[in-house]
Amino acid sequence: xxxxxxxxxxxxxxxxxxxxxxxxxxxxxxxxxxxxxxxxxxxxxxxxxxxxxxxxxxxxxxxxxxxxxxxxxxxxxxxxxxxxxxxxxxxxxxxxxxxxxxxxxxxxxxxxxxxxxxxxxxxxxxxxxxxxxxxxxxxxxxxxxxxxxxxxxxxxxxxxxxxxxxxxxxxxxxxxxxxxxxxxxxxxxxxxxxxxxxxxxxxxxxxxxxxxxxxxxxxxxxxxxxxxxxxxxxx
Numbered sequence: 001x002x003x004x005x006x007x008x009x010x011x012x013x014x015x016x017x018x019x020x021x022x023x024x025x026x027x028x029x030x031x032x033x034x035x036x037x038x039x040x041x042x043x044x045x046x047x048x049x050x051x052x053x054x055x056x057x058x059x060x061x062x063x064x065x066x067x068x069x070x071x072x073x074x075x076x077x078x079x080x081x082x083x084x085x086x087x088x089x090x091x092x093x094x095x096x097x098x099x100x101x102x103x104x105x106x107x108x109x110x111x112x113x114x115x116x117x118x119x120x121x122x123x124x125x126x127x128x129x130x131x132x133x134x135x136x137x138x139x140x141x142x143x144x145x146x147x148x149x150x151x152x153x154x155x156x157x158x159x160x161x162x163x164x165x166x167x168x169x170x171x172x173x174x175x176x177x178x179x180x181x182x183x184x185x186x187x188x189x190x191x192x193x194x195x196x197x198x199x200x201x202x203x204x205x206x207x208x209x210x211x212x213x214x215x216x217x218x219x220x221x222x223x224x225x226x227x228x229x230x231x232x233x234x235x
Contacts, residue, residue, distance in 0.1 A: 005055065006057045006058065008059050009040040056104070063108070105205070111173060124173065132192070133192070135169045135171055135172065150162065151184065174208070203232075
């Protein structure tokens with residue numbers, strides 16, 4: 001059976017309001033043999049029912065996470081926040097972890113995964129690091145613009161089969177305090193955390209870049225989504 005993969009949806013507050021997900025996530029899951037199931041914001045009872053049916057969770061990118069979830073006031077350079085999206089992602093991540101579902105969390109998703117499990121964020125990279133790399137690239141969205149070092153022996157290293165990757169980058173926030181039960185498995189040269197994964201051996205992986213946009217240009221990305229859907233199928 002092809003695994004059902006829940007994909008969290010973004011929310012647009014402008015009228016008429018929209019719930020949506022970028023097509024690249026759907027294509028990447030389908031290409032890896034998963035069945036994409038879009039998960040919009042709704043009452044918790046509905047989300048619980050979805051969690052009982054899906055085999056894996058993909059947490060997508062999007063706007064900034066409200067800093068109240070890691071006990072900070074909003075930074076002057078904080079961007080748009082969406083309370084519905086925050087509630088959706090936090091609930092789905094915690095529910096998926098409780099059910100031992102495989103999780104792939106991308107960009108904002110990586111940040112919310114860390115916070116949902118007790119970690120914190122740097123609210124603005126340029127305000128925090130003295131000489132940061134350019135993490136908000138101005139290039140085609142599939143084009144990688146900076147390298148990351150991958151930790152030996154990590155799930156990420158096993159998937160990509162390399163000690164370094166070139167990635168695309170669209171974020172101004174980053175992971176700070178790493179949540180208990182997770183370890184850093186990729187970093188940029190400026191110190192920005194680029195990936196975390198669970199220390200218990202389960203497929204719970206967060207990456208700070210956007211692999212779904214690179215799937216037609218980087219063979220390793222296909223391996224990432226294939227490993228994710230395989231973990232969901234084996235559950």
